[in-house]
Amino acid sequence: MLVRFWGTRGSLPVAAKANAVRNKIAAALVAASGRTFADEGAAREFLESELDFAAAHTYGGATSCVEVDVGQGPFIVCDMGSGLRELGLDSLRRCTQEGHAREWHFFLSHLHWDHIMGFPFFVPAFVPGSKIVIHSGHADAEEALRRQQEEISFPVPFDYLRAEIEFRTLEPGREYEIGAVTVSLIEQHHSHSSYGFRFRDAAGKVAIYSTDSEHKIDRMEGEADVVAFFADADLVVCDTMYSLADSVSMKEDWGHSSNIVAVDLCHEARARRLALFHHEPTYSDADIARMHHETIRYEELTRGAVALEVLCAYDGLCVEV
Secondary structure, three states: OEEEEEEOEOOOOOOOOHHHHHHHHHHHHHHHOOOOOOOHHHHHHHHHHHOOHHHHOOOOOOEOEEEEEOOOOOEEEEOOOOOHHHHHHHHHHHHHHHOOOOEEEEEEOOOOHHHOOOHHHOHHHHOOOOEEEEEEOOOOHHHHHHHOOOOOOOOOOHHHOOOEEEEEEOOOOOOEEEOOEEEEEEEEOOOOOEEEEEEEOOOOOEEEEEOOOOOOHHHHHHOHHHHHHHOOOOEEEEEOOEOHHHHOOOOOOOOOOEHHHHHHHHHHHOOOEEEEEOEOOOOOHHHHHHHHHHHHHHHHHHOOOOOOEEEEOOOOOEEEO
């Protein structure tokens, strides 16, 4: 199982401003300390070996879109944020070059705009012969997708799409078979509700996609259902939009969680890896990197019998589960 991250920001897409790029270049030049490089490959090797991630890269700015690839069967995609545009183009390439079936199964956490805004730009939806199945815990998923393509909001109506499109409403507590993957879902705490998904492949590997869910630090005794849902997962992609201080003060009841709570839940569930996800759009690369380091330190201080590896998701990350 491979988990590919095509969009990792929350709320709205963001892009690095000119001064942020300039500052990264200036910092790299200072770190190089006058040395010269024979070619671009040598320069890239310096960036990878001597600069931290935030200095040499970016976490990206596309909103939520994550692919679960088990090497066979249809494409499986969590959410339709702005990262979906790039996934659509890449999946068509795989269909053409690798003979992949033209079938996409989407699993929507919820219907807020940052999680569906990529669908009008999903090129396979315009290609005859494509099959798209949209799974959601929300019975009004079709209404939401059609509404964002009404003439007042978008120039291309939903009915212009040429793919075969089907909507399926899923129920918590049941398991569903999608190719070689078994999927289940859990209802979460968020405006208009959201749903987390548990994916299990034929080899028993488990990946959790759980975003836009608020877990309150002072009410963790009520999270037993979440712990059971995360149990023994190989990878948990979890909403860690805020610091703990923000989540319990000015952003309480905004429907998102902190890095600290995510570690606590994963420890109790005996999960193996945690991917910090749904990054706050106002956070710089340095801010996200700082949260990542702080999360690693907190995990070390609170670790029980099972160590938890803490990753920080970025646009383009691919994790083998």
